[in-house]
Amino acid sequence: IVAFLVGKKLPNRDVLQILQRKWGQVGRFSIHVAGNGVFLARFENRQARDWVLDNGPWDVWGYHLAVRPWSRDMSLSLGECKSMPLWVKLKGVPIQFWNKVGLSYIASVLGKPLHMDVTTMNRHALMFARVCIDISATSSFPESVTLELEDGSTNSIEVEYPWRPTACALCKVFDHSNRSCPKVTRREWMPRPVLMAQRKPEDDMGCATEQQGSPYGVNCLIVLICFVMNHGWS
Structure with a gap:
């Protein structure tokens, strides 16, 4: 093995x-x-x-x-492990489905059923069924499964994962998570430049003028407050 x-x-x-x-x-x-x-x-x-x-x-x-x-x-x-056997708890299973065929039918929605534990096989406790399922790395790990009964009614079966591995949706493997995927392009944070208004010699009142050549390709207009001198506006 x-x-x-x-x-x-x-x-x-x-x-x-x-x-x-x-x-x-x-x-x-x-x-x-x-x-x-x-x-x-x-x-x-x-x-x-x-x-x-x-x-x-x-x-x-x-x-x-x-x-x-x-x-x-x-x-x-x-790194090429695209599926993995996991123990899953199925809660709320109807009693008529509490057998190998019925549990396999329900578990097949999640992946490939492999086997049951001894307690489930012998039906010693009917609170939940414990089934080992080979689950794909692309699985969404649903929290419930809707089961359609013979009379047309539906029954919701709760799905619990005692342990859930990290998986990469891009590589479709269990070797690493999406965050640590080597294929993801990393973005480096670059500080945005601060544009300061510059006073020109010919500006007697010290009013800033429009600044050209913004790194973002647009004209950034920085408005400064003009101080009103004692002589008022000219």
Whole structure:
């Protein structure tokens, strides 16, 4: 499987030790660093591999660790990660939809349904359904889903994301946010020049005249107050 660490770059040695402690309880495996924040794990048996996938995503020191099966055409770069498995809570699900088919139907509006947790599968608590969904980086992460029932009525299902990764709408990846996107043109703030009225020698009264050559291509007229001398207006 391939694991992507999202949110912060941690020391590889610490990540490997934590995964050995968490995953080693179900079987032996080897893990290798495939890139910056990307790890490749190889298990000795399929049961251990499936257990790690079914119980993911994981966390390392509170940071999201997305896991997915490896494939030949799969990119091992976090910068090309265009979708990510996330746990989602669905609240207000009608009881007739509380099964694998019904929950998959609802979850498919948000992305590709992967699996449910044990509590949801066994229907131990019906306050909310917890489903792992592979969500695209272009998703708007809606807060609700409208479900149309057989009688024509509709039911609004609340969607809650316990953890939501930053995504770039321009690059359509989870590697960085819109604000830190390298493709965005940066604008540097330039202070606006202050135009000062200049007194000309021939202006006996000290009245400013129209200033030419504004950097904005227009004539800026600065009006100064003319002091009235004791002799009045001339």
